[in-house]
Amino acid sequence: LALVDFDLKFTYVLAGWEGSAHDANILSDSMSRPDGINIPNGKFYLGDAGYACRPGLLPPFRKTRYHLNKFVGRNYPRTPRELFNIKHSSLRITIERAFGALKNRFRILDQKSFPTFPTQVKLVLACCILHNWILQWGCDELVPEEEDVMPDDVVSSGHGVEEFDNET
Numbered sequence: 216l217a218l219v220d221f222d223l224k225f226t227y228v229l230a231g232w233e234g235s236a237h238d239a240n241i242l243s244d245s246m247s248r249p250d251g252i253n254i255p256n257g258k259f260y261l262g263d264a265g266y267a268c269r270p271g272l273l274p275p276f277r278k279t280r281y282h283l284n285k286f287v288g289r290n291y292p293r294t295p296r297e298l299f300n301i302k303h304s305s306l307r308i309t310i311e312r313a314f315g316a317l318k319n320r321f322r323i324l325d326q327k328s329f330p331t332f333p334t335q336v337k338l339v340l341a342c343c344i345l346h347n348w349i350l351q352w353g354c355d356e357l358v359p360e361e362e363d364v365m366p367d368d369v370v371s372s373g374h375g376v377e378e379f380d381n382e383t
Contacts (some may be wrong), residue, residue, distance in 0.1 A: 224346075228350045232244070238265035254271030255271075258274070282304060283305060
């Protein structure tokens with residue numbers, strides 16, 4: 216389970232549940248933890264259709280057109296529920312973009328053979344933390360380019376640097 220903001224930063228990550236677990240069970244677990252999700256009054260999170268509507272969580276209307284590709288051309292929303300769903304979909308796609316960026320940045324997350332389950336959990340959390348750090352500091356390259364050091368750039372002794380002879 217993960218929450219993201221509109222800058223694609225992960226604001227909450229709960230790793231450790233198996234992929235076959237039901238979304239509602241994971242959400243209930245995350246809301247019951249002391250460090251879990253706390254939805255302030257008057258605030259809302261958008262959830263997918265796997266979640267029931269509850270205070271602070273808005274899933275799309277069921278049995279109503281939802282995905283953006285169903286509204287292409289002149290196929291405009293015809294009902295208030297369809298209008299809600301198209302707006303919901305256009306906002307909720309942010310989480311898909313965040314996970315897409317995470318998987319593109321850290322290809323290990325798409326590997327089929329993973330190490331032990333506890334290591335998988337740590338790996339997911341570490342990748343999310345690094346993803347946020349990269350977004351925070353505006354660098355999308357993990358390894359900076361090497362700079363050429365010119366002889367004039369070398370600091371000699373007497374400028375806050377002491378000579379040290381490793382052989383004595």
